[in-house]
Amino acid sequence: MFHVGGARSALYNWAVARQSGGKFVLRIEDTDAARNKPEWIDGIINALASIGISETDSAFEGPFFQSQNADRHREAAQQLYAQDNAYYCDCTREQLQARTGSQHLGYDGFCRDRGLEYAGGRALRFRTPDEGETVVVDLIRGEPAFPNSAIEDFVIARGDGSPVFLLANVVDDLDEGITEVIRGEEHLSNSPKQQLLWEAFGTKPPAWAHLPVIVNEKRQKLSKRRDKVALEDYLAEGYLPEAVVNYLMLLGWGPGDDVEIRPYEELERMFRLPDVNTAPAFFDVKKLSAFNGEYIRALPVERFIEVCQSWLREPYATWRPEQYDADVFAKLAPLVQTRITVLSEVARYVDWAFLDDAPKDEESWTKAMKPGADAIIKDVHERYAATVWDVGSLKTVLEEVAAAHGLKLGKAQAPVRVAATGRTVGLPLFESLEILGRGRTLARLDAALERLAE
Known part of the structure; x- marks a missing residue:
């Protein structure tokens, strides 16, 4: 697997080569037969390509093989x-x-x-x-x-x-x-x-x-035996390549202003080796996730829908393939896009829309279904059976039910949210209910009342 430290080194080499009109030389040092397999070489080349260092670029030269x-x-x-x-x-x-x-x-x-x-x-x-x-x-x-x-x-x-x-x-x-x-x-x-x-x-x-060496939160050198260090692992978790590249470029170097989120082409133009720090660089996964969230939110919705597709299948999807509805996901996508930091979170935000029943999250159920939850759900069910099915009307009804029970909206909507979507945290409730539809929403409220009665 391709170490993120190697990826950072490659990006710095790439920037210097392209700035100067020079060549980035990829050499495979393969004289140790036990540590050399063709698939590993392919892995290096593919990993480089994933961060924009491509064999098709005129600045790329190689691969050369030391054994030859x-x-x-x-x-x-x-x-x-x-x-x-x-x-x-x-x-x-x-x-x-x-x-x-x-x-x-x-x-x-x-x-x-x-x-x-x-x-x-x-x-x-x-x-x-x-x-x-x-x-x-x-x-x-x-x-x-x-x-x-x-x-x-x-x-x-x-x-x-x-x-x-x-x-x-x-x-x-x-x-x-x-x-x-x-x-x-x-x-x-x-x-x-x-x-x-x-x-x-x-x-x-x-x-x-x-x-500079790259260290973890304990200021220990990043180690493959102890830390998650493979570039492929981060990409497989749903970090966008352009976000990873942006973050790696700033591990030990900065452009000298307060702007951190910027495209690679701009970072490449600004990069200067003498400005690289000598102090260890902290690989902060939380900061990487924040970068990734920024990049996700900057995508056009159509592009976001496109990059999500592989995350809407096994092993991430808990629904059967025939239950998936592309039109429904297109409606949910703008709501999901503002809330996730990695693409592997997508399925958890939308599973309720494709499953026959609401997902079962026991922690959420216990947290939301306090004494009196059944009365709230019953009143909401009765009102929702007859109301106009749009976001404004759905919200107004729940506000009126909350007031009747002497509760703030947030408290009253918790049992309804868990009954309909399975979890206390998720996409905006009323937009979710509108997409779920009257029939499925009422059926899930009925199921919650039955469970509470038990």
Whole structure:
């Protein structure tokens, strides 16, 4: 599944590429066979497309597959060895631990000057400079410096000759002409090693930009093991892609004014990497829902009806397919649109209109059917049997019944609402009754009276 943090990084890359007339390069780093399946690659491409990053756009390039460049990775490793930027090492983990007395220290450079040649089981290590420091020019974080003495001679090829990810990543960036690397801050610690590799190849490193980590409400890094982090999960719950994109763009960056709800095209024009914050960004689901509600309410009603269709079928619909009435939903749609924040809420707001009987919500029943509820329902039933069936008349009748029982309208309408629609909270009552119709409304009031009598 596509992590929302990856989606945020992709959107920032996309914005920079399109602003500059450059290319957004999608590379699938698939050298780990256990973590690589074709359907997962399709999932990445589909997830990107859902947030507007499409293969059909001229700014999109790829996908490239790291596994297809394996021979080039091996050549690059041997180039570094030939330049004396790397050396072979036959130290085992146990030998290193015996020499250092700790399993947590980095490599101690034991094989640095032994002059070993390649043999099965010998790893190839990069020869980190002994002195000085490596300065990473970061478009967000300035110029963090890393003492070379703190960077171990890191492995660039395993004992079987296969290059590790760090080297493969740099070689692919070189071959694909990458000029900016925009990624999460957890990769900042890799940057000095990658920069040393770029310099060893005699090439200027790319511009780095490390985005702030995304955290949950407890200020813990958003984790797939603990939090809902998959972009697909949010879309499947009924968050509109354009709302998700808007929210993700503002996770760590802002346009500098008080306007938050704005189309992606506008955000893209305004986006600037140096303005991205370094502080962790809080993924606030409540705020995302508020954004989504704004986007839902901004839809033309016809478009709202269209996007609701998949949410009016199983597993969301509790009615049979033949009970659904498109004309009825079209009447309800403007009322629903102003009340929901995610599309998965739609079915619960309209189920009463399609079911044979009112939905059974025991909590609502207990809350509404207080002593005297039967008398109110009986009076309303009698008056509704003869009144004109429109919103104004239905409301007037209930107001008169409420006054006769010494109640405010809100108190009097609660048992009628639950009898007719099954719940204490929902769409405006009188509009709902008008759509439900006289016959079905009276039948449900009768059913409620029977239940109360029991």
